[in-house]
Amino acid sequence: MGEASPMYGGLASLTIIAxxxxxxLLGKDPLDHAVLLDTLWHKCVKLGPEGAATAALAALDVALWDLKGKALELPIYKxxxxxxxKQMPSYASIGGNAWRSIDEVLAIVERRVSKENPAAVKIRWDGDRTKQDVDIAGDIAKARAVRKLLGDDFVLGFDANNGYSVGGAxxxxxxxxDLGYTWFEEPIQHYNVSGMGEVAQRLDITVSAGxxxxxxxxxxxxxxxxxxMVQPDITKMGGITGLMQCAALAHAHGVELVPHQTQPSIGHLANLHVLSTVMHLSKPVELADGWERAGQIFNNPSQAVDGLFALPxxxxxxxxxxxxxxxxxxxxITA
Structure with missing residues (x-):
């Protein structure tokens, strides 16, 4: 079993696979995993290589690791x-706050914290990506209100979802x-790499992207x-193999690896296997909105218990x- 990113247009990845x-892949040896996927990457390179084609390869990579583990009767982390x-703390990733009032933001944060007992909270904006710096004063006011609600010692992150200019960020x-937030995620458009770097270098707060x-x-x-702090997603970039490569790259450069992960089932479990192997894991594991939906399909959905995920x-x-x-x-899936 594997999973491609289900973000907007994600069905395209499944079409590419099919x-x-x-x-x-039919008739090939699944233990030739790396050769098979590198061949497909170069065969389909003109479909990307970024986006739907890469997410398709990520799904296949996870599926091949799952198959290998079942064949050898071992969990992937082994x-x-x-x-x-064997246990990893979760953080509550709470989206949609661009459209909420301060009271509405506080209500949903309080609800998630009381329900999940997370080690940290990240408030996400999910605003209109065609606009920048829409309500800087209002955004800061919401951040201030969440800090007041949860207290000075609670670990907080702020995800701008690419919502600011360099100056606004x-x-x-x-x-x-000043409010003691721990990280500031994707402050500007992700494709403006030099601008993201400028923001990161001019601020003391950890700026994350990826x-x-x-x-x-x-x-x-x-x-x-x-x-x-880099945040690649296992369902978008390389699957388990790709995320292990990202872990090595981050370790070599002395940066934090904190993967983005909003899928509560296959992608999430694959993410847990990889993160369990990371020696210096610095942040909790993301638990995004709507995680309950996995319970409708999986007999053993991986849900945080008292703020902790258990390794399968x-x-x-x-x-x-x-x-x-x-x-x-x-x-x-049709052509």
Whole structure:
């Protein structure tokens, strides 16, 4: 089982798999994993290499690791070299705050914290990406209100979802520093790598980026620009193999690896296996909005218990899904 990014247009990844990748894999040895996927990457390079094609390869990579683990009757983390930890704390990733009033932001933050007991909270904006610096004063006011609600010692992150200009991001970042926020995520458009680096270098707060980065080379460019916390997504960039490469790259450059992860099922479990192998894991694991939906398909959805995720011990990814329910929800992929 594998999972591609379901973000806007994500169905395109499954179409690419069905029409251009799966036929090339039929009859091949799944233990030739790296050769097979590198061949497909170069075969489909003109479809990207970023975006739908890369997410398709990520899904196949996770599926091949799952298959390998089941064949060898071992959980994936064992195949990756072993786990430093069997439990990982979660952080509540709370989106949609660009459209909420201060009272509405506080209500949903309070609800998530009381329900999940997270080690940290990240408030996300999810605003209109065609506009910049829409309500800087209002954004800072919401950040200030959340700090007051949760107290001075609670770990907080702020995800701008690419909402500011360089100047606007620096202004907001300085306010977040005064409020004691721990990280400032994607303050400007992700494709403006030099601008992201400028913001990162001019602020003391840790600036993070990388959830919309699809290749190891692009992640290297972010690090070289000055970003000190990188957030690639296992369902977008390389799957388990790709995220392990990102972990090595981050370790070599002395930056934090804190993967973006909004999928509560396959992508999430794959993410846990990789993060368990990271020696210096510096932040909790993302638990985004709508995580409850995994319970409708999986018999053993990975849910945080008292703020902690448990590492699966069964072979492969370690998940059990309801085949009847999965089939009921399936849709045909056409050319």
């Amino acid at each position: 029409n251009h990748m799966a036929p090339e 195949l990756l070299g072993g786990a430093w930890r 620096i202004k907001v970042g300085r306010a977040l520093e 959830e919309q980065t699809y290749t190891l080379q692009a992640l290297k460019d972010l690090i070289n620009a000055g970003v000190r 011990e069964a072979p492969g990814l370690g998940m059990e899904f309801d085949a009847e329910e999965m089939n009921r929800r399936s849709i045909p």
